[in-house]
Amino acid sequence: MADLPYRIVIGLEVHVQLLTQTKLFCGCSTRFGQPPNSATCPVCLGLPGALPVMNRRAFDLAVKAALALNCRIASFTKWDRKNYYYPDLPKNYQISQYDLPFSSDGHLDIQTPEGTKRIGIIRAHLEEDAGKLLHEEGGSGKDSLVDLNRTGTPLLEIVSQPELSAPEEAKAYLEELRLLLKALEISDCEMQEGSLRCDANVNIHVPHADGVAATPIVEVKNLNSFRAVERAIKFEANRQYGQFQSDGKKLGDRGVSKATAGWDDVRGVTVVQRRKEEASDYRYFPDPDLVPIEVDSAWIAEVRALLGELPAAQRTRLQSQYALSAYDTEVITRQGRPFVAYFEELARGCGDAAEAKNWLTNEILQTLNDRKSDVRAFPQPADAIAELIREAKATGLNKQRARDVYAHMVSEGGTAKEVIKKLGFTPVTDEGQLRDIVRRAMAANAKAVTDFKNGKVKAADAIKGAVMRETKGMARTEMVQQILLEELQRA
Amino acid sequence: MIEHTAADLLATLRKGDGSAESLTGAFLDAIRQRDTRVRAFLHVDEAAALEKAHDIDARRKRGEPLGALAGIPVAVKDVLCTAGQRTTCGSKVLQSFVPPYDAHVISRLRRADAVLIGKTNMDEFAMGSSTENSAYQITRNPWELACTPGGSSGGSAAAVAACETPLALGSDTGGSIRQPASLCGVVGLKPTYGRVSRFGLVAFASSLDQVGPLTHDVRDAALLLEVIAGHDARDSTSVDRPVPKYTRTLDDPVQPLTIGVPREYFGAGLDGEVEQAVRAALKVYEKAGTKLLDVSLPYSQYAVATYYVVATAEASSNLARYDGVHYGHRAAKHDDLIDLYCRSRGEGFGAEVKRRIMLGTYVLSSGYKDAYYVKSLQVRRLIKDDFDRAFAQCDVIAGPVSPTAAFRLGDRSDDPLAMYLSDIYTISANLSGIAGISIPCGFTKGGLPIGLQLQAPPFEEEKLLRVARMHERATDWHTRRPKL
Numbered sequence: 001m002a003d004l005p006y007r008i009v010i011g012l013e014v015h016v017q018l019l020t021q022t023k024l025f026c027g028c029s030t031r032f033g034q035p036p037n038s039a040t041c042p043v044c045l046g047l048p049g050a051l052p053v054m055n056r057r058a059f060d061l062a063v064k065a066a067l068a069l070n071c072r073i074a075s076f077t078k079w080d081r082k083n084y085y086y087p088d089l090p091k092n093y094q095i096s097q098y099d100l101p102f103s104s105d106g107h108l109d110i111q112t113p114e115g116t117k118r119i120g121i122i123r124a125h126l127e128e129d130a131g132k133l134l135h136e137e138g139g140s141g142k143d144s145l146v147d148l149n150r151t152g153t154p155l156l157e158i159v160s161q162p163e164l165s166a167p168e169e170a171k172a173y174l175e176e177l178r179l180l181l182k183a184l185e186i187s188d189c190e191m192q193e194g195s196l197r198c199d200a201n202v203n204i205h206v207p208h209a210d211g212v213a214a215t216p217i218v219e220v221k222n223l224n225s226f227r228a229v230e231r232a233i234k235f236e237a238n239r240q241y242g243q244f245q246s247d248g249k250k251l252g253d254r255g256v257s258k259a260t261a262g263w264d265d266v267r268g269v270t271v272v273q274r275r276k277e278e279a280s281d282y283r284y285f286p287d288p289d290l291v292p293i294e295v296d297s298a299w300i301a302e303v304r305a306l307l308g309e310l311p312a313a314q315r316t317r318l319q320s321q322y323a324l325s326a327y328d329t330e331v332i333t334r335q336g337r338p339f340v341a342y343f344e345e346l347a348r349g350c351g352d353a354a355e356a357k358n359w360l361t362n363e364i365l366q367t368l369n370d371r372k373s374d375v376r377a378f379p380q381p382a383d384a385i386a387e388l389i390r391e392a393k394a395t396g397l398n399k400q401r402a403r404d405v406y407a408h409m410v411s412e413g414g415t416a417k418e419v420i421k422k423l424g425f426t427p428v429t430d431e432g433q434l435r436d437i438v439r440r441a442m443a444a445n446a447k448a449v450t451d452f453k454n455g456k457v458k459a460a461d462a463i464k465g466a467v468m469r470e471t472k473g474m475a476r477t478e479m480v481q482q483i484l485l486e487e488l489q490r491a
Numbered sequence: 492m493i494e495h496t497a498a499d500l501l502a503t504l505r506k507g508d509g510s511a512e513s514l515t516g517a518f519l520d521a522i523r524q525r526d527t528r529v530r531a532f533l534h535v536d537e538a539a540a541l542e543k544a545h546d547i548d549a550r551r552k553r554g555e556p557l558g559a560l561a562g563i564p565v566a567v568k569d570v571l572c573t574a575g576q577r578t579t580c581g582s583k584v585l586q587s588f589v590p591p592y593d594a595h596v597i598s599r600l601r602r603a604d605a606v607l608i609g610k611t612n613m614d615e616f617a618m619g620s621s622t623e624n625s626a627y628q629i630t631r632n633p634w635e636l637a638c639t640p641g642g643s644s645g646g647s648a649a650a651v652a653a654c655e656t657p658l659a660l661g662s663d664t665g666g667s668i669r670q671p672a673s674l675c676g677v678v679g680l681k682p683t684y685g686r687v688s689r690f691g692l693v694a695f696a697s698s699l700d701q702v703g704p705l706t707h708d709v710r711d712a713a714l715l716l717e718v719i720a721g722h723d724a725r726d727s728t729s730v731d732r733p734v735p736k737y738t739r740t741l742d743d744p745v746q747p748l749t750i751g752v753p754r755e756y757f758g759a760g761l762d763g764e765v766e767q768a769v770r771a772a773l774k775v776y777e778k779a780g781t782k783l784l785d786v787s788l789p790y791s792q793y794a795v796a797t798y799y800v801v802a803t804a805e806a807s808s809n810l811a812r813y814d815g816v817h818y819g820h821r822a823a824k825h826d827d828l829i830d831l832y833c834r835s836r837g838e839g840f841g842a843e844v845k846r847r848i849m850l851g852t853y854v855l856s857s858g859y860k861d862a863y864y865v866k867s868l869q870v871r872r873l874i875k876d877d878f879d880r881a882f883a884q885c886d887v888i889a890g891p892v893s894p895t896a897a898f899r900l901g902d903r904s905d906d907p908l909a910m911y912l913s914d915i916y917t918i919s920a921n922l923s924g925i926a927g928i929s930i931p932c933g934f935t936k937g938g939l940p941i942g943l944q945l946q947a948p949p950f951e952e953e954k955l956l957r958v959a960r961m962h963e964r965a966t967d968w969h970t971r972r973p974k975l
Contacts, residue, residue, distance in 0.1 A: 042592055046812045048585065048693040049572045049594060053727050081808050083855075085832055092811035146816070283855035285864060288698035288805055291727050 006204040008237045009214070010170050011162035012229075014177060015155050016187035017129065017195040018061045023152035024128045025052030025095065025290075030154075032193050036134075036147040044152035046090035051289050054079075058154040059293065062102065062126045063303045065156055065186045068310055069121050071106030073300050078292040083283040087146055088131040098284040101125035102295070108160075108180070109312055110172040111330075119173055120161030129153040150194075156187070162201065167233040171226050174198060175334075179311050183337045191225055198223050201258075202236045203251060206244055214251040215240045220270055222262045232263040236270045314340060322353035331361050339375045342382050349386025352393075359385060363406055380409055388416035395420075395427045396476050428475040431483070434467075437475075438483050441466040442491065452488055460484060493521045494972045497563045497657040497711045504551075504562050511544035511551075511562025515606050518564045522609070522655045525975050528636055530628045531650035533569050534577060535609035540564065543606045558604030559718055565600055566656040568647045569610040570617055571702065572691040573597055580693050581613040581625040581643075584813045584820045584839030594691020595726065596660060596702050596719040603718045608656050611646030615841045616810065617667055617695040619643050620913040623904050624843045631900070632675060633973040634939055638897035641671030641913070647705045648675040652940075653975055658715050659705040664695050665798050666893070666917025668703045669929035673892035673942025676931045676971060678959070679705045680712045681917075683949045684924035685730035687716075688723030694809040696802035697728075699921040708969045709930060709959045713737035716952060735953045744961050745954055750776055750945075751786035751885030756916055762895040768933030768941040769891045775965050776889075784885050788877040793870050794919040795911055800854045800867035801922070807851025813839060846907065875923040878948070887958050888946040891916055892929040896939035916944060926952050930959050931968035940968075 023030055026043035042050035063073060080098035106121035131148040158177070164170045178189040178196065189196040203217045220236055223229045243249070249256050261270040286292075309317070311333050318329045318340070332343050342364075347356035364385070368375060388409065392402040397420070408419045420426060428434055441463050442449050451459035467480050492500075492514070503509060519537050526532050547562045572578050572590035574597075579585045593601065600607060614624035622630045622645025630645045632638040633653035640649040644661025648671035651659050661668040663681035672679025680703045687702045694700060704715035717738060722731040752773065757766060777783055815821035815835025822834030840848070854863035881888060893913050903910040920927040925946055932943035943962065947955035963969050 042590075045817065047590065047592075047818070048578070048580070048588065048812070049590065049689075049691040050592075051690050051726050053725060083808050083811060085811065085814065087816045087828070090812060090817050092814060093808050281857045283808070283852065283857075283860070285804060285808070285855055285860075288696075289694075289728065 004237075006206045006237070006241055008165055008167070008233065009162045009203050009205060010164035010167075010233055011201040012160045012164065012170060012173060013199045013201070014158045014160075014174070015197040016065075016158070016181055016189055018058050018154040018156055019185055019187055020055060020058045020061060020154055022055055022057075024055050024058050024126065024154040025152055028152065032195075034149055036145070037149060039149040040151070044090075045148060046092075052095060052287075054290060054293070055154065059102070059126065060303055061186050062124070062154070062156050063295070063300065064184055064306060065158075065181060066103035066106065066124045067300070067304055067307060068180055068184055068186075069103075069106040069108055069124060069158065071103035071121060071124055073103050073295055074100060075296070076100065076292060076294055077102040079287040079290040080284045081287045082127075084280045086130070087144065088133050088148075088151070090131070090148060090151060094128060094130065095287055095290070096127035097125035102293070108173065108176055110169065110176045112166075112169055112172060117169070119163050119169075122159045122161055124156055124158045127155050127157060129155045167230040167237075170200060170233055171230045174226050174229060176311070179334060179336070183311050184307065198229055200229060200233055200236075202233055202240070204237050204240050204244070206241065213244070213248075215244050216249060216251050216253075216256045217258045218270070218272065219258060219260045220263055221260060222264075224265060228263055228265050231268060232270055235268065236261065239270060308337075318343075322347055322357070324353070324357060328357050328361065331365075332357070335365070335375065342375050342378070345382035346386050346389075349383045350389035352389065355389050355393075356386075359389060359406075363403065367410055379413065384409065384415060391416045391420060395429070397425060397427070401425050424472060424474070426474060428471045429479075431479075434471075434475055434479060435483050435487070437467055437470050438463070438480070438487050441470065442487060449488065449491055453491070460488065492517050493654040493657075495657065496707045497560070498714060500563055500657060501561070511547045511606065512541060514562060515540050515544035515564055515608065518608060518656055521653070525633075525653050525655055526650075528631065528975070529633055529649050529653045529655070530630050531611050531640075531646045531653060531655060532566070532609045533579060533581070533612050533627055533646065536576065536607070540606050540608045547604050547606070558602055559714070560600065560603040560605035560658070563605055563658060564608040564656045565605040565715075566608050566611050566647055566650045566659040567597065567600075568613050568644050568659070568661045570613055570662050570693045570695075571597055571660060572693065573607065573610065576610070578610070578693065579627070580617070581615040581627060582813075582839065582841070582844070583626045584836075585693075586626075586820060588819055590691070592691060594702075595688035595723045597691060599719050599721075600660075605658070605718075611644070611650050611659060613646055614643035614667075615844050616693070616806070617643040617662055617664055617700075618806070618843050618847055620666070620670055620910050621898075621900070621903065622646060622671070623900065624841055626841055629900060632897045632939070633975055634676060635897065635937070637899055638939065639674065639900050641674035641893070641897065643667040643671075644679070644705065645671045645675075648672050648677055648679065651675070651677045651705050651707060652973060654972060657707065658711060660702055660715075660719070661705050662692055662695075662700055662702050663917075663921065664699045664701075664802060665921050666914035668705060669917050669927055669942070669944060670893045670913055672705055672929040673944070674897040674940065676934075676940025676942075676968070676973075677705055677707060678709055678712045678928065678930050678969065679703065679942075680716060680928045680952075680956075681920060681926065682716060682720060682952055683926045684921075685728055686720050686926070686950065686952065688721075688726040688729040690723055690725040690729075694805075696805040697809060698805060699798075699802055701921070709928075709956055709963045710738065710741060712928070712959075713741050713956045716956075720952075730950075732950065737953055737956050740953060741956055741960050742964075743957055744779070745886060745957050746780065748776070748781040748887075748958065748961075749784050749885040750781055750958075751784050751881050751888040753786050753788045753791065753881070753888060753890055755788050755791045756890030760894050760912065760915070761891060764935045765891050765893075765895060765941050769889075769943055772932040772943040772962060772966075773889060775962055779961060779965065786881040786884060786888065788874075788881060788919065790870065790873045790877050791919050794874055794922060795915055797867045797870045797874065797922060798914075798918045799850065799911065800863050801871060803847045803851030804855050804864050804867075805851070807848045807855065810840075810844065810848055815839070843907070871922045874919050878919070878923045878925055878946075882948045886947070887951075887955060890944050892942040892944040893917070896935045896937075896941055920946055925949055926955050928955055928959050930962060931971070932962070932966070933968060934971075940971075
């Protein structure tokens with residue numbers, strides 16, 4: 001980024017859906033992809049007289065996430081109503097948290113080319129999701145359908161400090177956040193299904209004669225992938241630079257306010273939508289239907305006990321415990337906790353962490369990718385693959401054959417030993433047996449023996465070839481070589 | 492028979508005299524004969540009521556156990572959701588709304604084998620003090636048909652006073668049970684906030700709303716409160732603490748008893764005849780050995796102002812859902828989404844509801860919120876502190892319910908401020924969450940009932956009822972019935 005004539009300042013607002021069975025304020029299912037409006041009840045439909053009751057499990061999950069993000073947990077927190085009219089919001093207010101979020105002042109460490117960078121978290125708060133509007137194709141503007149299944153799904157909003165200074169850092173932040181939240185089973189963070197959504201607040205600092213000028217902040221929305229986040233920020237920063245060159249408007253100037261832009265992924269441009277000051281006045285006030293929550297230290301301790309090892313700590317441990325490179329550790333931890341657990345079991349089982357890493361990051365990851373599957377659905381347990389690695393090493397099974405055994409184990413089942421036998425990969429290791437085969441081969445190749453005796457060393461290759469054919473390649477080359485030399489000298 | 496209290500009717504039924512079916516029939520007859528004049532009911536479901544009564548009789552005959560209100564008709568303010576039955580809130584917006592669920596108190600009534608006889612008229616969304624804000628009809632005071640029954644639970648109060656039902660439920664946000672009870676000469680109890688679940692009570696102002704009984708006497712109020720009170724997991728503001736057997740201790744006088752008399756409740760604006768009746772009621776207590784203590788509630792002068800900020804703020808948000816999109820009234824013609832909202836709400840809501848939505852939106856809006864809404868919450872706290880201080884010195888607080896007896900219909904409809912002042916003595920109980928009751932304590936020369944208000948600390952309903960009962964046993968105001 002050093003060659004850009006400005007510095008980019010980015011803050012991210014991330015919404016993740018929590019992995020609860022039921023919604024934030026009622027007992028409806030949060031499962032994705034159910035028939036429209038089937039997962040609804042009077043509470044999430046906002047029918048008159050229906051009242052919200054907090055889902056304790058959602059709050060626990062949110063606290064877990066906040067603790068993992070090193071946030072301070074408030075001892076007193078409450079729910080507020082954010083009032084605005086929209087057809088996907090049946091009550092026409094969203095239950096959210098305004099001035100007393102349940103957590104604040106945390107941080108997340110990300111990896112950058114310059115090393116580890118700490119990104120501050122301003123706050124994380126809980127709120128309910130809205131429904132979805134399905135607009136009729138053709139845009140007659142007449143029929144819009146509303147699906148309220150998503151209404152009331154627990155959302156955790158995580159607001160970062162504006163401390164990200166490159167599009168790549170924004171992406172790294174999102175990847176680290178996703179890794180953390182997936183590892184802790186707080187959210188599945190699927191951008192495609194909307195369980196992770198991200199808005200980016202972007203502006204640039206341009207050095208000039210009097211110091212540094214900051215451009216007005218633009219909130220970029222409609223970011224549907226991590227790649228889109230990266231591209232949109234890059235585009236928006238450049239657009240702001242151009243704008244600044246032409247109008248010179250700075251943050252804080254009279255009449256300049258925060259704007260909202262939508263990212264058009266197809267055209268690859270941000271489109272500034274409206275000035276923030278024209279946006280709704282949300283008239284926040286405490287929701288009188290919900291009692292405030294008092295979180296004591298026992299409650300926090302209870303949740304903290306469920307955290308386990310966080311990805312950052314795990315990375316450090318894996319590197320030192322298994323002597324892995326930073327790159328390999330990254331590849332493994334990025335796959336999530338079950339994958340790491342599989343690796344550790346495999347490494348223990350086969351007694352060779354480097355081999356375990358090779359098998360895992362090459363063969364197994366390839367299989368999982370091909371199958372679009374998760375390690376939890378992988379057909380062979382870690383100790384079975386560990387056995388394969390041990391057998392291959394013990395019997396000198398070459399890499400290609402070992403891969404064949406692996407492929408068979410994965411597709412057809414069976415243990416390493418069974419499959420090796422079935423595929424005829426059992427090595428000929430009996431010296432007497434091999435000596436017999438060598439002798440027979442010499443008898444059948446009398447000319448080659450004579451040639452060898454006459455100084456044609458190469459002639460031995462013909463005999464070796466015959467032995468390998470006889471043993472279907474299952475004899476170890478060095479052993480064949482050794483016995484053959486002995487027998488030729490004796491002949 | 493229709494003039495009897497529920498307790499008496501229950502005793503008769505238990506003895507085997509008469510049947511629930513004939514009893515329900517008698518009240519249905521009364522409704523048919525009287526309600527064309529009183530207009531207390533919005534919907535009466537004769538068939539369902541008679542069927543329920545018939546079923547109770549059959550179960551009684553088979554010797555099966557029956558609930559605490561077995562066979563007794565109960566009228567319900569149309570603000571409470573009844574499964575499969577229209578619940579309009581007195582508003583056009585909910586003209587065709589049929590809830591798929593019962594309010595918690597309705598479930599409790601069904602479980603107690605009460606006969607749900609019908610839904611009563613009310614000010615639209617419980618906003619008003621005369622029931623004139625109903626979108627459907629004007630309810631009249633059974634004691635003087637030219638007068639208001641009060642509001643917003645005017646339908647329930649009038650139905651009990653007119654002996655069209657022995658028991659009724661109302662809701663009280665700023666006096667909406669106690670004021671109509673006072674104006675109709677019946678007993679009306681607003682329980683402590685959190686004592687009765689609000690689940691299925693269509694919200695006006697969530698931090699103030701509470702469901703309570705309207706009855707002929709204090710015994711019936713105790714009986715009905717016993718059925719509806721208690722924790723409900725569906726309302727997080729409902730409090731999980733045991734419900735005393737109010738009916739069991741009712742006749743035990745509270746001794747020694749100190750009644751606090753706030754000087755602020757006897758100032759300017761209080762009608763002379765009302766003051767006289769209330770002072771006479773205090774004399775009744777004094778005669779029985781009660782100590783009367785002068786107390787002060789200095790912040791009560793701000794109660795009405797505070798209330799109209801807090802209540803309207805909450806209402807502006809609570810009523811946002813009536814937008815014509817998902818249910819309720821939708822304008823037939825509209826250009827776009829905003830137009831759909833504007834027309835549906837414009838057509839669906841009456842003037843008072845619109846006034847309060849505008850007020851509430853204003854006091855919450857950016858730039859005004861601190862001066863109005865936030866300030867009101869602070870004053871609300873001070874009003875609560877006033878009561879805490881007073882209750883440190885006395886058991887209950889006594890005073891008038893409303894500054895005047897029933898006023899003539901139409902008299903205050905064009906003067907919202909005069910109407911708002913009808914609740915000047917009742918509003919602070921809602922702001923502070925305490926319990927309050929209105930009991931009959933006399934009549935004006937013109938024959939209009941006057942009520943005495945007693946207020947008790949949170950969850951002291953048992954004491955409140957016992958104190959109220961002491962007055963009732965020494966007087967006969969509660970036995971009077973209007974001629975209809």
